[in-house]
Amino acid sequence: MQALMIAKNIDKTFILHNQGAARLPVLRQQNLEIFAGECVVLNGSSGSGKSSLLRSLYGNYQVDSGELLLRQGEQWLDLASASPRQIIALRRSTIGWVSQFLRVIPRLSALDIVMQPMLENGFSEAAAKAKAQTLLSQLNVPERLWPLAPATFSGGEQQRVNIARGFALDYPILLLDEPTASLDKHNAQQVVELILTAKQGGAAIVGIFHDVWVRELVADRLHNMQALSANAG
Numbered sequence: 758m759q760a761l762m763i764a765k766n767i768d769k770t771f772i773l774h775n776q777g778a779a780r781l782p783v784l785r786q787q788n789l790e791i792f793a794g795e796c797v798v799l800n801g802s803s804g805s806g807k808s809s810l811l812r813s814l815y816g817n818y819q820v821d822s823g824e825l826l827l828r829q830g831e832q833w834l835d836l837a838s839a840s841p842r843q844i845i846a847l848r849r850s851t852i853g854w855v856s857q858f859l860r861v862i863p864r865l866s867a868l869d870i871v872m873q874p875m876l877e878n879g880f881s882e883a884a885a886k887a888k889a890q891t892l893l894s895q896l897n898v899p900e901r902l903w904p905l906a907p908a909t910f911s912g913g914e915q916q917r918v919n920i921a922r923g924f925a926l927d928y929p930i931l932l933l934d935e936p937t938a939s940l941d942k943h944n945a946q947q948v949v950e951l952i953l954t955a956k957q958g959g960a961a962i963v964g965i966f967h968d969v970w971v972r973e974l975v976a977d978r979l980h981n982m983q984a985l986s987a988n989a990g
């Protein structure tokens with residue numbers, strides 16, 4: 758198996774500038790390799806830094822030190838020192854992110870929202886539409902909702918549109934931030950199927966899952982994390 762992402766010696770301390778510059782160490786010497794075709798689940802108590810690590814892997818948080826290496830063919834690109842422009846380019850086709858919330862874009866229909874990443878990556882309109890419809894059906898988003906903007910959808914419906922969008926492209930690296938939170942069991946099972954299919958397709962996946970049964974179905978291994986004490990930084 759081939760490593761697609763390697764995090765080396767990652768440190769991150771939050772500094773709360775509006776609270777007397779209080780220092781909150783959250784990640785210390787985190788090391789993680791993610792191989793093609795596997796799903797690594799971040800595991801630890803609340804506050805242990807799971808979300809912070811996942812956001813760092815997506816380039817949302819700037820880490821203080823360490824490397825976040827992404828395979829680009831035969832070369833490696835360090836996300837920790839990448840420019841905003843490089844990070845945007847990586848997010849277009851290399852790193853996918855699925856959170857539990859949809860960022861609603863006014864007036865864009867559910868179908869358009871799911872088609873958008875495919876159209877940006879050269880799919881024809883017809884191919885993007887067909888795949889979007891398949892995903893929305895699989896996730897039980899009623900067909901009458903497809904032409905509507907999701908602003909008025911229920912939380913669960915919005916979440917399922919978001920997941921359809923997140924799985925629209927076969928990203929080599931996929932980061933999942935509790936994608937099944939608050940879905941019913943049937944729909945969570947559909948998300949499990951999407952994750953297993955992505956793994957079979959060679960995706961390297963890192964995720965946070967609170968449901969133990971979901972975790973057991975998707976995880977190849979756990980990455981254990983522990984909360985750092987506030988004075989340990």
Ligand SMILES: Nc1ncnc2c1ncn2[C@@H]1O[C@H](COP(=O)(O)OP(=O)(O)OP(=O)(O)O)[C@@H](O)[C@H]1O
Nearest residue numbers: 771773781783801802803804805806807808809810
């Ligand atoms: N943007 C931020 N600014 C300041 N502190 C933050 C920020 N994000 C997270 N933290 C702090 O970092 C610590 C780890 O938070 P994080 O959300 O990464 O943990 P978690 O393991 O994902 O928790 P949970 O399981 O409860 O979601 C917490 O003490 C939190 O308060």
